[in-house]
Amino acid sequence: xxxxxxxxTHMSGGSGGNISLRPxxxxxxxxxxxxxxxxxxxxxxxxxxYTSRDDALAYIAGTVLPHPYFQAICLxxxxxxxxxxxxxxxxxxxxRGELGYALASGYWGRxxxxxxxxxxxxxxxxxxxxxxxxxxxxxxxxxxxxRVLEKAGFAREGVLRRYQVLKGRTRDVVVFxxxxxxE
Numbered sequence: 001x002x003x004x005x006x007x008x009t010h011m012s013g014g015s016g017g018n019i020s021l022r023p024x025x026x027x028x029x030x031x032x033x034x035x036x037x038x039x040x041x042x043x044x045x046x047x048x049x050y051t052s053r054d055d056a057l058a059y060i061a062g063t064v065l066p067h068p069y070f071q072a073i074c075l076x077x078x079x080x081x082x083x084x085x086x087x088x089x090x091x092x093x094x095x096r097g098e099l100g101y102a103l104a105s106g107y108w109g110r111x112x113x114x115x116x117x118x119x120x121x122x123x124x125x126x127x128x129x130x131x132x133x134x135x136x137x138x139x140x141x142x143x144x145x146x147r148v149l150e151k152a153g154f155a156r157e158g159v160l161r162r163y164q165v166l167k168g169r170t171r172d173v174v175v176f177x178x179x180x181x182x183e
């Protein structure tokens with residue numbers, strides 16, 4: 001995708017500030033560590049909590065920077081989380097991408113993740129006309145993330161039982177999707 005402008009949405013009420021998305025940068029490592037080192041945030045994520053700033057820098061340099069859509073979720077310009085959409089590379093699956101996001105626990109319950117997901121999906125659909133579907137695969141026990149997706153306009157498609165191993169345990173997941181044609 002081309003270099004993108006920072007998106008900003010003013011949120012009144014719960015979030016208490018302006019929510020924006022922009023590329024996560026190496027200089028954001030200390031803010032990244034706030035959520036990436038928190039066991040509550042990492043509980044349902046594929047990663048273990050980061051314990052080393054150097055490991056976080058290596059992850060940002062090696063994974064985040066080359067990623068075509070990996071954004072910092074910012075509140076009043078400061079990163080408080082991340083959102084990404086990963087396009088499937090297989091030709092038959094190129095019409096869809098997988099959404100991922102994480103938010104520092106101090107900002108949970110304020111509508112920030114919901115708005116960031118809305119913004120990211122709108123941006124991806126606008127920039128990638130071949131992408132017709134964005135999906136999210138959420139741990140069956142992660143009710144808060146399921147609510148984020150529902151409030152962001154995603155459709156709950158169903159439960160895949162014993163679908164993935166996460167942190168040594170086989171887990172059920174719930175699949176959500178949003179189509180480029182959804183209102």
